[in-house]
Amino acid sequence: MSRVFHAQVGSALSRSRRPGPPPSSGAVASPSPRAAPAGGARPDGGIVAGYLAPHPPHLVYAENPPRNEPRSRGGWDVLRWGYQELRRRMAGRDRPDVLVVHAPHWITMVGHHVNCVADPRGVSVEPIFPNLFRYHYDFRTDVELAEAILGEADGLGLVTSALRDPGVRVDYATIGALHLVNPAWDIPVVSISANNNPYFYSDASLEEMETLGEATRRAVERTGRRAVLLASNSLSHLHWDTEPDLPEDMSREHPYNQHQYEWDMRLLDAVREGPSSRLRTLIGEHIEQTESETKAGSLTWLLSAMDWPDVAGDVLAYGTVIGTGNAVVEWMPHG
Ligand SMILES: [Fe+2]
Secondary structure, three states, rough: HHHHHHOOOOOOOHOOOOOOOOOOOOOOOOOOOOOOOOOOOOOOEEEEEEEEEEOHHHHHHHHOOOOOOOOOOOHHHHHHHHHHHHHHHOOOOOOOOEEEEEEEEOOOOOOOOEEEOOOEEEEEEOOOOOOOOOEEEEOOOHHHHHHHHHHHHHHOOOOOOOOOOOOOOOHHHHHHHHHHHHOOOOOOOOEEEEOOOOOOOOOOOOOHHHHHHHHHHHHHHHHHEEEEEEOOOOOOOOOOOOOOOOOOOOOHHOOOOOHHHHHHHHHHHHHOOOOOHHHHHHHHHHHHHHHHHHOHHHOOOOOOOOOOOOOOOEEEEEEOOOOOOEEEEEEEOOO
């Protein structure tokens, strides 16, 4: 995808998509006029943690939160225990200022979009599983950071666009990950789209996600936010095409096939051994072998934003959902 829509630095296309002055021409390292001032920066700002945070609607359905309309008998408990541990760890540290999420089901055909609507609210519906996920959301966006990410991404030559239409329904991959990480919805959010069209271009490149990650890091540092980053991706992604009468019937839940299970384990072994730079090539191999949802680029964005930390990741849980592989993983930054 990046080969199709990659634009020149400070592209006219990006500038034409939203109001405001153009970024300074050709200056990759120059701050964009859209980047937020550092007036509110705090000395302990930066990316304080990153999580692989998959979004299967089944996990939200299984928790029976009041915001989700369908009711369940539970299920997929081990993965939900992983999210409980994630929440326990976040609660035990200084509170982050913002959750920044990159999600694969807000697919944008042209450019990387960032939600700049101050207070999105509505009902998010999973189109394949409306019987499981009809979720009433209402949250705050950190618009200053959202605009700073757009500015930095512009400066690095990406095509970007600000979403400012409050009527656009927020996708279930964004809402699902955010609910599972912070069901209280009491931390502001920045939501980023998936531009690489994985379902249309089999040779979609992850290189642009590295650039988007760098832009995200620059924006977080510029604005001085304490940010937690969320990559809303499952792993192996071949899955069943029929649903049991009881969707949460765990006697029916197991890996789609042994091949993609073994490749998930190969990836997670590398995650657990570290350093994260080992994943730079392995993510692509894993995608080739398993149709991994990481082809949408969220995991590459996350680790690039953290500058491929020289540490191992902590796998909090692994489990399948309709046969797909899903892991909850924590990475802490350098040092
Ligand atoms: Fe998904």
